[in-house]
Amino acid sequence: MAKVYPFRGVRYNTQKAGKLEDLITPPYDVISKDAQESYYERNPVNIIRLELGKTYPSDTDKDNQYTRAAEYYKQWLQQGILFHEKSPSLYFYEQEFSAYGQRFSRKGILCTLQLEDYRNNVVIPHEETLPKAKADRLKLMRHCMANFSSIFAIYTDKTNTAQQLFDQVQGQKPSMDLTDENGISHRVWVVQDEGIIEKWQELMSDKQVYIADGHHRYETALEFQREMAGKGFEKCNRVMVTLVNTFDPGLVVFPTYRMVHNVPGFDAQNLKEKLRSIYKTVDLPLHDLTSTAGIEKSAQAIVDALAEADRDYHNFCMYTGGNQALMFSIRRTGEKYKPEKSAEWNSLDVTILQEKILNQQLGIGDKERAEGNMLAYTRDAGEALAKVISGEFQASFLLNPTQTSEVIAVAGRGEKMPQKSTFYYPKLVTGLVINPLDK
Numbered sequence: 001m002a003k004v005y006p007f008r009g010v011r012y013n014t015q016k017a018g019k020l021e022d023l024i025t026p027p028y029d030v031i032s033k034d035a036q037e038s039y040y041e042r043n044p045v046n047i048i049r050l051e052l053g054k055t056y057p058s059d060t061d062k063d064n065q066y067t068r069a070a071e072y073y074k075q076w077l078q079q080g081i082l083f084h085e086k087s088p089s090l091y092f093y094e095q096e097f098s099a100y101g102q103r104f105s106r107k108g109i110l111c112t113l114q115l116e117d118y119r120n121n122v123v124i125p126h127e128e129t130l131p132k133a134k135a136d137r138l139k140l141m142r143h144c145m146a147n148f149s150s151i152f153a154i155y156t157d158k159t160n161t162a163q164q165l166f167d168q169v170q171g172q173k174p175s176m177d178l179t180d181e182n183g184i185s186h187r188v189w190v191v192q193d194e195g196i197i198e199k200w201q202e203l204m205s206d207k208q209v210y211i212a213d214g215h216h217r218y219e220t221a222l223e224f225q226r227e228m229a230g231k232g233f234e235k236c237n238r239v240m241v242t243l244v245n246t247f248d249p250g251l252v253v254f255p256t257y258r259m260v261h262n263v264p265g266f267d268a269q270n271l272k273e274k275l276r277s278i279y280k281t282v283d284l285p286l287h288d289l290t291s292t293a294g295i296e297k298s299a300q301a302i303v304d305a306l307a308e309a310d311r312d313y314h315n316f317c318m319y320t321g322g323n324q325a326l327m328f329s330i331r332r333t334g335e336k337y338k339p340e341k342s343a344e345w346n347s348l349d350v351t352i353l354q355e356k357i358l359n360q361q362l363g364i365g366d367k368e369r370a371e372g373n374m375l376a377y378t379r380d381a382g383e384a385l386a387k388v389i390s391g392e393f394q395a396s397f398l399l400n401p402t403q404t405s406e407v408i409a410v411a412g413r414g415e416k417m418p419q420k421s422t423f424y425y426p427k428l429v430t431g432l433v434i435n436p437l438d439k
Helices: 033-042 063-079 131-144 161-170 192-206 215-226 266-277 292-308 349-359 366-371 379-389 404-411
Strands: 010-012 083-085 092-098 102-114 151-155 176-179 185-193 209-213 238-245 252-254 257-260 280-285 311-319 326-329 375-377 396-401 423-425
Touching: 010 349, 063 083, 063 131, 063 326, 092 161, 092 192, 092 252, 092 292, 102 151, 102 161, 102 252, 102 375, 131 349, 151 404, 161 238, 161 379, 185 209, 209 215, 209 238, 209 404, 215 238, 215 349, 257 349, 257 379, 266 311, 280 292, 292 311, 311 349, 311 379, 375 379
Parallel strands: 151 238
Antiparallel strands: 010 083, 092 102, 092 185, 102 238, 151 209, 176 185, 252 423, 257 375, 257 396, 280 326, 311 326, 311 396
């Protein structure tokens, strides 16, 4: 089944580069333009220049974000800002964070994973991907010959052997220890003990791996592997991944909210009346929405209402402006919205929202989602409200999170969920370890 390996990672030399807090970023796909600018300003060797470089009107085929990333990467290695690990290593990665009013610790092992075609049923996806994002990541890999950010994947081990391996190293001082701008703690132990490495490889040898976050990066790595086949670059057959057990108590999933705009003839009042006539509905009064604090308080009230709603229904909340939101509930009937899909796929909240509301009521079908002109996503409930208040979006739809058990049930049937069905929190940060593909 899954083949995992230690590798000689590339890391920052903090004596030359500065504090790790000033060098890391989230993964590329959640970095806004404003955030990108802030990371550029934070430190001249921040990983942003490799992971998500700026673009300029003057860019050419020979001078662009990808060529500049390659040049920075080469220079930083030559200057000793980055260094190669002396020996093949595993990277034991613990994140400590707050969510749902509690404190959690999530433990993962960062390693490289043998690339497998999805047809082999070893590495299993659960979400659809978009061509544009893969084209971007492929250009970056071609120019830099490296994985700058880790894929996040899960596996199932009821014995939680990984925790036993962690117990052997956590008494030691971590090689990296920092707290990021969001108050999330990151600790990494570099593990070169052959006995621990062998136990990890043995543990994973009969496991399937489910991609939790990083589908675009995994499929890009598969494409790059095909391009490099026969050229002698063995490491192109592997990809950097952080693996977390589904039984890890710190495995937290947040929902991803839908925001719609550019819907022709959109009539908020008409849509509300239609939903009231079809489904069970409740008007949710909101707090003062003229301040950020009021918006956040209102957003939390919606999230709480959804979490407490009757689970015999698929529960959603629509906000179209004003001082109240509409919660509507669709009874769970086992209806197959897409007959060719399994019962597990058809019973997902994201499926119901996509098929019965976005598609049937607003005309946002497969084609429109692929084009990306009518639908956007956010993991921040406050932003979902604020974007409507500002007039940038016509409506936002909030829902409960998809559960990991649902991810595995759907993926195990060889199916993919609608795009942006899950948001595993927190994200793995980029910049702790780089996987070089040219050595």
